[in-house]
Amino acid sequence: MTTSAELFDLASRHIPGGVNSPVRAFKGLHRPPVFMERAQGAYLFDVEGKRYVDYVGSWGPMITGHADQDVLAAVRARLDNGLSFGTPTAVETTMAELICEMIPSMEMVRMTSSGTEATMSAIRLARGSTGRDKIVKFEGNYHGHSDSLLVKAGSGALTHGEPSSPGVPAALAEHTVTLSYNDPEGVEACFAEIGEQIACIIVEPVAGNMNCIPPQPGFLETLRRVCDEHGSILIFDEVMTGFRVALGGAQAHYGITPDLTCLGKIVGGGMPVGAFGGKREIMQNISPMGPIYQAGTLSGNPLAMAAGITLLGKLRTPGFHDALSQRVETLCHGLQERADAARVAMMTQSAGGMFGVFFTSQRRVDNFAQATACDPEAFRRFFGAMLDQGVYLAPSAFEAGFMSSAHSAEDIQFTLDAAEKAFSLM
Ligand SMILES: *Cc1c(COP(=O)(O)O)cnc(C)c1O
Secondary structure (H helix, E strand, O other): OOOHHHHHHHHHHHOHHHOOOHHHHOOOOOOOOOOEEEEEEOEEEEOOOOEEEEOOHHHOOOOOOEOOHHHHHHHHHHHOOOOOOOOOOHHHHHHHHHHHHHOOOOOEEEEEOOHHHHHHHHHHHHHHHHOOOEEEEEOOOOOOOOHHHOEEOOOOOOOOOEEOOOOOOHHHHOOEEEEOOOOHHHHHHHHHHHHHHEEEEEEOOOEOOOOOEOOOOOHHHHHHHHHHHHOOEEEEEOOOOOOOOOOOHHHHHHOOOOOEEEEOHHHHEOEOOEEEEEOHHHHOOEOOOOOEOOOOOOOOOHHHHHHHHHHHHHHOOOOHHHHHHHHHHHHHHHHHHHHHHOOOOOEEEEEOOEEEEEOOOOOOOOOHHHHHOOOHHHHHHHHHHHHHOOEEOOOOOOOOEEOOOOOOHHHHHHHHHHHHHHHHHO
């Protein structure tokens, strides 16, 4: 039998770090990543035959569980027609209609092949439509890996972002202003100073890439107001939250209407898909209708559309998201009880079908500084003990957890029993 450790050694010979996306590498966790063989419902099965209750769900798409039979059947039904044509197909219109119906702020939508492309394109569209270069983002929010978005707050001056990766030109990073999440005063101060230069704000309406941090009341409202006051475009990056926090995304849950929305993950049903869309008057600036260029050889791929459409359709079952949130609450409540009993400093936060576990004695975590103040060593031990017992959590303290409708009461109980043991070992 080949082990994960052996496969990781082999992978590392020709793939940088042995992985095709960094978070998979279990960096800082003192163990090799687990190589998976197959998945079904709430479970992953590794190459050594071990079963895990999975709370990563391919980082979000598997909201009805892995290997959903309806999604697979939809893909299978199209397979023999060919994989891609590079021409329009009717199924792309079906997808566009479905998205615009489910997220009414999206009057027009363009498909991409990843979330990164969706946010990158939305930023270009915002800049091109306003004729302004500066953009505002928030510390600890992740919007994919395009240059303008790999920027952290510079020291001191509001107006000078610094590249968060070598290879991002400082001259480009200067146009990205990075502010603190859940700090409406900071946003107002920034707009008071340079509002007329700002093309857009891009925000995760629930932050899911620094663990799980919901917006405080008033934060998203402030973003909407300053954008309106200064002619800037408000972009909700709902790549993670779309169809997960609520059927209509975080914007439906919190009742704030952005100008543009970015989607990914669930919208592709597990295939490589992203989308961006919003107000018609903005979207019609995109080529070939307007002058702002955006394109993609495999965008709107018919197999990917079939998978996404089928999954989105299933989420419209009445009560789907209420039941999903209920599962999240049961899990979070159970974890809290067991951590308290074991005197482990831990707390949870959640929004709809996503949640976060924080090893801290803070009562609440609202921003990046507070998220990074949590105990990394406690996370490492908890993660390892859970993995050993067959529970697969995100291999980083800065990622959200994802629930699926395939997680049964027994699966959640199994997870809580494992957590009780994990806490007792800490
Ligand atoms: C995952 C994610 C992205 C990037 O999507 P990719 O498909 O990985 O390029 C962008 N924004 C948010 C909020 C995400 O969670």
